[in-house]
Amino acid sequence: MIVNYDSIFSLRQAWLTHGRSRYESDPEYYGYETQTQTKLWSQSGNTNLVPEAEKLLSQLETEVETPRKTWHPAVAGAYAVVPDMLAGRPQSMRQQTLAPDFRAPLTILASVTAWAATDSNLLIHRGTLILALTLALTRFRPTELIILGTTDGIEDGETIITAKINTQPLDLSTACYVLTSCGFSRRLMYDLARGLNGFKGGWPKTFDTQYPEKYLTNLIPRLGLDPQSTLALPIVHHKDPMLLDPSTWINTQVRRFANPENETET
Numbered sequence: 001m002i003v004n005y006d007s008i009f010s011l012r013q014a015w016l017t018h019g020r021s022r023y024e025s026d027p028e029y030y031g032y033e034t035q036t037q038t039k040l041w042s043q044s045g046n047t048n049l050v051p052e053a054e055k056l057l058s059q060l061e062t063e064v065e066t067p068r069k070t071w072h073p074a075v076a077g078a079y080a081v082v083p084d085m086l087a088g089r090p091q092s093m094r095q096q097t098l099a100p101d102f103r104a105p106l107t108i109l110a111s112v113t114a115w116a117a118t119d120s121n122l123l124i125h126r127g128t129l130i131l132a133l134t135l136a137l138t139r140f141r142p143t144e145l146i147i148l149g150t151t152d153g154i155e156d157g158e159t160i161i162t163a164k165i166n167t168q169p170l171d172l173s174t175a176c177y178v179l180t181s182c183g184f185s186r187r188l189m190y191d192l193a194r195g196l197n198g199f200k201g202g203w204p205k206t207f208d209t210q211y212p213e214k215y216l217t218n219l220i221p222r223l224g225l226d227p228q229s230t231l232a233l234p235i236v237h238h239k240d241p242m243l244l245d246p247s248t249w250i251n252t253q254v255r256r257f258a259n260p261e262n263e264t265e266t
Helices: 008-018 035-044 050-058 082-086 120-137 172-180 182-197 212-222 246-257
Strands: 002-005 069-074 093-098 106-111 143-151 159-165 230-233
Touching: 002 008, 008 035, 008 159, 008 182, 035 172, 035 182, 050 120, 050 172, 050 246, 106 120, 106 212, 120 143, 120 172, 120 182, 120 246, 143 172, 143 182, 143 212, 159 172, 159 182, 212 230
Parallel strands: 002 159, 106 143, 106 230
Antiparallel strands: 069 093, 143 159
16 A cells, blocks of 8 residues: 655644554653644644754755856846847847756655664654755755655555655755654554554565665655655664764765766765
């Protein structure tokens, strides 16, 4: 089963309607986020970790390229080009505009599913890094941010849930909450998967725990996404390159997607 939501609001409404909760005995598993807070923050967002993401972004070595102002011929403008005017050319003036960005949109597909034993602080740290990367990429290229949940299920042996986060402009409060909240990933997403497709607490039937990236690679075209312009971030694990060396990882992704010609790099 694959279910796509066009917004976090739509995802939240589905959770409230179809979600099936379970007894919660370990508050640390949810990052000490209560059910009441999950209901509130999934609606209003939470910007508590935005300063941390912005601090990380300011430490990056890569200078993100911004649109540059260029002069182009026009009927009216700031100044005249005398040779053009004497030659009788109608567009003898010059106007200054921002150079258009013809680069194809980029999609960040970020899995929020994790091993049950994964520490909540690790989930929070990873989410902050993804938020910092999103802030960097949206500065110079159209970027779509999609969160992904992958679990087992009755239908097809899997439950795939996706939801888009508004990036035009970037909805910081929602992105920050969704990417860094254990209450969202382990309560809202799992409750919904349980209600929609009988989630039992396991991985999709074709998921290989030794090669988690392979499952995501095969999933991208099934979601209707372009593999060449999609940055897929698999399930959370302690050997994740972004966690081992955050600055290097983010800089690598920025360089990779700064130019479409670099997108085939790994």
